[in-house]
Amino acid sequence: MSDLIIGELEGAGQQRLADALRALPPEQADRLALQVASIDLSLVTRLVDQLVTSPEPPGLPHVGPAEVDRLPTDDAGRARRRMAFEAGEQALRDGRVAVVLLAGGQGTRLGFDHPKGMFPVGPISNASLFEIHAAGVGATRRRYGCDLPWYLMTSDGNDAETRAFFDQHFLFGLEPESVTQFVQGMLPAVDRGTGDILREAPDRLALSPDGHGGIFRAMGHAAILGDLEERGIDVIMTMQVDNPLMRPADPEFIGCHVLARAEMSTLVVAKSGPDDRMGVMATVDGRTALVEYTDLPAELEAARDDAGGLLYWAGSTGVHCQDRAFATRLATGQAPLPFHRADKTVATVDGDVSAVKFEAFMFDALPLAARTATVEMARDERFAPVKNSEGADSPATCRAAMVDRAARWLQQQGATVPRGDDGASLHPIEIDARYAQDAADLAGRVPSDLVVDAPLLLRD
Numbered sequence: 001m002s003d004l005i006i007g008e009l010e011g012a013g014q015q016r017l018a019d020a021l022r023a024l025p026p027e028q029a030d031r032l033a034l035q036v037a038s039i040d041l042s043l044v045t046r047l048v049d050q051l052v053t054s055p056e057p058p059g060l061p062h063v064g065p066a067e068v069d070r071l072p073t074d075d076a077g078r079a080r081r082r083m084a085f086e087a088g089e090q091a092l093r094d095g096r097v098a099v100v101l102l103a104g105g106q107g108t109r110l111g112f113d114h115p116k117g118m119f120p121v122g123p124i125s126n127a128s129l130f131e132i133h134a135a136g137v138g139a140t141r142r143r144y145g146c147d148l149p150w151y152l153m154t155s156d157g158n159d160a161e162t163r164a165f166f167d168q169h170f171l172f173g174l175e176p177e178s179v180t181q182f183v184q185g186m187l188p189a190v191d192r193g194t195g196d197i198l199r200e201a202p203d204r205l206a207l208s209p210d211g212h213g214g215i216f217r218a219m220g221h222a223a224i225l226g227d228l229e230e231r232g233i234d235v236i237m238t239m240q241v242d243n244p245l246m247r248p249a250d251p252e253f254i255g256c257h258v259l260a261r262a263e264m265s266t267l268v269v270a271k272s273g274p275d276d277r278m279g280v281m282a283t284v285d286g287r288t289a290l291v292e293y294t295d296l297p298a299e300l301e302a303a304r305d306d307a308g309g310l311l312y313w314a315g316s317t318g319v320h321c322q323d324r325a326f327a328t329r330l331a332t333g334q335a336p337l338p339f340h341r342a343d344k345t346v347a348t349v350d351g352d353v354s355a356v357k358f359e360a361f362m363f364d365a366l367p368l369a370a371r372t373a374t375v376e377m378a379r380d381e382r383f384a385p386v387k388n389s390e391g392a393d394s395p396a397t398c399r400a401a402m403v404d405r406a407a408r409w410l411q412q413q414g415a416t417v418p419r420g421d422d423g424a425s426l427h428p429i430e431i432d433a434r435y436a437q438d439a440a441d442l443a444g445r446v447p448s449d450l451v452v453d454a455p456l457l458l459r460d
């Protein structure tokens, strides 16, 4: 085994790793050889060439504002969204929808020592992110009498712990045949100067997940796309593990996607201001695309339209719908996603090394789609991610947003929610998705003389 791999490494210009493999005692050499065999060496060779040793200078694309299906402001707009909601409900009833939760990231910024989905975020219940998403999936299944298969994408570093967590909680009451976990691919970090593949231990490569764009290849490898085809599913909704406000299989978003006959759709919310660190939707050389906040030139970031609003206001929530046939084209490499380089310091057997990691991003599929839809939803209803341990996008801001949304839903049904000077509810409120998934679900369930004068947890 090792000899074969040594030959392949030498052929790929990875002499240093080949020498290291040759020098290892047999048992360790086998372990390392096995790991090398598990990575796509020809892809790594191409990435080193394109992105490390002879990177092409980026072109100067023409960037323009995106066309967005805006939040309705009049009766006609509200009627159109109502129609979309009903179309989404019909797609669910017809069993055309699956949900994929992206949970393969390393969650570096949060600094939580477990898979991010295990993070306890429920303001009163302390429910984990995983449980909150599972509750939404279960509630949707019951409501529409559909299977709604749920797929969780993990990566090597968090797969086993995620599986154990779900087992420990009996899949949060979901039927085992409709919850499927699959693992995304890994790619090695390489030396920034030489392109040499790095090792974190003598017999272990320095590997990391290949980015959320790895989903397409991973779904292909795990035979998920074929499974979806057999089940008659043509709408795949993908969502991020760290946003508990997102409604799995959101009928309104799915309906907008279906009615637009889009191959890929993006759920956006308004940026809070020019400095909000969200990727924005735009057109790049005439095609729908996402521009990361680090790539948006300062003059575009601050650009305003005639009415004084931000021109690039549509922040991506990272939530998409894709057509199954389109996802299959991406999975089979007919429309390959580009990779990006991320410069990081990596701890290796030879000490800390200035390295390059490679990642693919799901949103890079947008310009490849024949037709896209970009759908705005209310930020305070749909977006409060847990990214950092404190400050913006932290557990504290996320819990506050969960409480605020619950308070608003109750007020819409006539309840009184005492609020402090900062406008926040004086008492924590939490509504489990199995109890209600929007304000309308609370109709008739909340006494109009309800005053929230103590912590309130609504769940069945």
Ligand code: UTP
Residues within 6 Å of the ligand: 102, 103, 104, 105, 106, 107, 108, 109, 110, 116, 153, 184, 209, 210, 211, 212, 214, 239, 240, 241, 242, 318, 387
């Ligand atoms: P982020 O880009 O926020 O990354 O992922 P992260 O891993 O959660 O956090 P940091 O950047 O290390 O602090 C957005 C979503 O995409 C998933 C994450 O799990 C999250 O749901 N993701 C990210 C993957 O599934 N795989 C990846 O390789 C990267």
